[in-house]
Amino acid sequence: MGIAYDGRDFHGWAAQPESMGLRTVQGEMQRVLGHLFGQQVEIQCAGRTDAGVHARGQVAHMDVTVWPEDVDAGRINRALPDDVRVTSIERTSMDFDARFGAIWxxxxxxxxxxxxxxxxxxxxxxxxxxxxxxxxxxxxxxxxxxxxxxxxxxxxxxxxxxxxxxxxxxxxxxxxxxxxxxxxxxxxxxxxxxxxxxxxxx
Amino acid sequence: MGIAYDGRDFHGWAAQPESMGLRTVQGEMQRVLGHLFGQQVEIQCAGRTDAGVHARGQVAHMDVTVWPEDVDAGRINRALPDDVRVTSIERTSMDFDARFGAIWxxxxxxxxxxxxxxxxxxxxxxxxxxxxxxxxxxxxxxxxxxxxxxxxxxxxxxxxxxxxxxxxxxxxxxxxxxxxxxxxxxxxxxxxxxxxxxxxxx
Known part of the structure; x- marks a missing residue:
């Protein structure tokens, strides 16, 4: 999954415990995807950016057994706030790992x-x-x-x-x-x- | 004078009566230039943009008898908020009028x-x-x-x-x-x- 975001209003990528009340990219993505998939999901990215860092080509992956037919980038983006969006979605092999597989x-x-x-x-x-x-x-x-x-x-x-x-x-x-x-x-x-x-x- | 601005936080170009409390590009420019010149100034632009309109090449003029030597674009910009800046300053003839002289x-x-x-x-x-x-x-x-x-x-x-x-x-x-x-x-x-x-x- 390719992701772009405006980092200004995010406290970085990594989801924080809800009690902290901090908005993060992973947190927003997991909230929206969890809602669309009807189950909790976990999304891992290639580089956990710090607060204030923008992204044009962040790569992330998610392990799911079934992908609902009606969920595409357009639908996800309409559910996301406008400072983060999914730019591409690709099905890959289960051993793909955005974080540990990245070579640069x-x-x-x-x-x-x-x-x-x-x-x-x-x-x-x-x-x-x-x-x-x-x-x-x-x-x-x-x-x-x-x-x-x-x-x-x-x-x-x-x-x-x-x-x-x-x-x-x-x-x-x-x-x-x-x-x-x-x-x-x-x-x-x-x-x-x-x-x-x-x-x-x- | 060339001017650029991010129109998001401005209620357009035209200065509003102070009682309205509305932030405008002309208002900010006149406040800062008035301070640097030590006198009230009036600045006229080629196209009075509406609220939310951005500018990359707004042209404006100001009639002054003396231009203080230490006032340049850098100094004006350091005094201006960062959503508006002067991109160029040129001395021209007194009959130049940014508004009525503009042909397009x-x-x-x-x-x-x-x-x-x-x-x-x-x-x-x-x-x-x-x-x-x-x-x-x-x-x-x-x-x-x-x-x-x-x-x-x-x-x-x-x-x-x-x-x-x-x-x-x-x-x-x-x-x-x-x-x-x-x-x-x-x-x-x-x-x-x-x-x-x-x-x-x-």
Whole structure:
């Protein structure tokens, strides 16, 4: 299942205990799908994004024995709030696992360094930065981070969790609107690693 | 002066009496510029947009005798809220008038007719429509509206105001995201005319 969402009003992907009252993408998806399927469902995604992170191509899966004929992306989306939607649905083999089967995750991070500030219509998609950025210098710095390393300094530590990751791609470029865009791809990311990578390079 | 804004939280362009408590683009601009200039200023735009209308290239002018040296687009934008910004400033002749000097105004209107619904990150930029649109048929209908006509049926009538306008361009196309985009250009528009044109063609 392909999923897109506007992360602004979500406290990240992972469903929280109801008592917390926090809105999450997984929580909304499970609520709507559970209703349409008439039974509780569990949905797993490839990369559990943090609060405020948007998605265009989040991949998730769900193990179900029967898929009701009248449930398609259109019907699910009409039941979902408009800041999250299903972009595609595909039947696959039961051993497919969006989380443990993913061989890479890719994120982009946009930074506006135009002294006039970001385009008002795109301001929630970019970080406003007041110093002009040197794309070539940042790409130079990025090269040193490629490959397999212990990214502990870039991660919010979680006990017993490995912080060794393989960075497959890390590069900066300008988009059509002039924003500096970091594209980063790794076998997996640890908590808040993308933000930390951006942070050290700015 | 070029201006861009996200129209969602504005009650249109035109400043309202303070007692109304309505936030408008002209109101915000005049508040910030008045503060930076140390005197009340009046700013006139080429097309007074309605509530909820966004702008990428609104043109406005202001008659001032002296322009303080330290006031540039960056400084104005830091004082403005982040849903409106000045994209350019140019000194011109005193007889330039953004409103009465404009020879055309152009608007685009985006309609998403994908049954899966709009991209969550662009949902505030498009109208969600549940029926699939026939671009060729809409362009056929659009041709009949071109030229000088009395557009009274498309306008919220205002007493004594002419509703005769010259439609210079009116066409539909698909954008990169698959949305149907109407581009419309006229010497001028009357109140709510763009929305009415979209309405009859859907």
């Amino acid at each position: 995750r890719r994120y982009t991070y946009r930074v506006n360094d135009d002294p006039r500030g970001p385009d008002p219509l795109r301001r929630h998609l970019v970080l406003a930065h007041h110093k002009s950025l040197d794309i070539a210098a940042m790409n130079e710095a990025a090269r040193a981070l490629l490959g397999e390393h212990d990214f502990a300094p870039f991660c919010k530590q979680r006990e017993f969790a490995s912080t060794i990751r393989t960075l497959q791609r890390l590069e900066w470029a300008r988009d059509d609107d002039g924003a500096a865009v970091m594209t980063v791809q790794a076998d997996a990311f640890c908590h808040s690693m993308v933000r930390a990578l951006v942070g050290v390079m700015l | 105004r152009r608007y685009t209107y985006r309609v998403n007719d994908d049954p899966r619904g709009p991209d969550p990150l662009r949902r505030h930029l498009v109208l969600a429509h549940h029926k699939s649109l026939d671009i060729a048929a809409m362009n056929e209908a659009a041709r009949a509206l071109l030229g000088e006509h009395d557009f009274a049926p498309f306008c919220k009538q205002r007493e004594f105001a002419s509703t005769i306008r010259t439609l210079q361009r009116l066409e539909w196309a698909r954008d990169d995201d698959g949305a149907a985009v109407m581009t419309v250009q006229a010497d001028a528009f009357c109140h709510s005319m763009v929305r009415a044109l979209v309405g009859v063609m859907l």
